[in-house]
Amino acid sequence: MPDHILEVFRYLPDSEDEPRFQRYEISYRDDWVVLDALNHVKDQHDPTLSFRWSCRMGICGSCGMMVNGEAKLTCETFVRDYDTDTIKIEPLTHFPVVRDLVINMDDFMEKLPTVSPWLIREEEAGPEDGEYRQTPGQVARYKRFSMCINCMLCYSACPVYGLDSTFTGPAALALAERYNLDSRDEGQSQRADVVTAHEGIWECTYVGACTEVCPKDVDPAGAIQMLKLSYALDWAKSFVMPRGSKRD
């Protein structure tokens, strides 16, 4: 059982004015992820340490934190992969910290529904018409963007969001593109107001870090660039075809 030092961000607003780092010396097992190490600290060393987690298998998106300055899902990040003796763990950047490693995600949760992330139909078919069918090829066009688990790592990696929190942000915009690309959806023009607003796609300067940190390979940066192209084309088409047209 090799040794590591966990240097953990602590913020206890009820008793302390400022955050600080607390060091925990642990012996870890080779199959431990960072979340296991944190749970070990909480169980064996310090029950006051607060952090979010749930599924432990990279699905729920709860355990996102900064590990040595990099936004990571701690349930997928192995301790053994860090050569350094000390692993520094901080809450996701760009979000207000409620306590220790727990962030306030209200801003993100409020932004998600603004892009209308559901199927919009001009005329809803009745149950007697059956389900909306898709070919595997039609699914393939949006599937990548549908894999988002709302872990917010992309917001944490995005300097645009860090500088201006009014930015709609990578995950919400990728979700908009996921529905715009869905052959069953007819809501691209209805999403335009939010997606093409100043705080929407045009605020993205394509740094690309959101795509790098995404644990599900969603490529939010790519989705935003595709949105820019499609809405720019819609704008151009509006001059020659006032009724517009939806992409294939």
Add this chain to the structure above:
Amino acid sequence: MTREWHTRLPRFWWLRRATYFQFMVRELTSLAVLAYTGLMVWALFATAAGASSPGFFDFLRTPLSVWLHAVLLILALYHTGTWIALTPKVLVVWRDDERVEPDLIAGYNGTLFLIVTAVVLWLVIG
């Protein structure tokens, strides 16, 4: 109501990650493109004025001009390369139900850029 801790992005955030640094370099190299556009505008006016405005043509003969053009060319080529690398993000092409490989899209665009550049050079120098 619990007091929340708010952090601000540090001034040198762009040194914290290679991607951030590359982004800043990409954005800054656009200034080279702007500077060269300025040179071209100056060249247009000087050419229109002909012999009555020798300043620009005298400047072209100086070592400073040669160095400036060399540096601007390198920076502009780098900037162009970043945009060619971006093309697969925007141009997502499907062949039947398979996505065309992003490297292929960037490769086509890069090749097209080289061909157009070669044609322009041939027209100007050849």
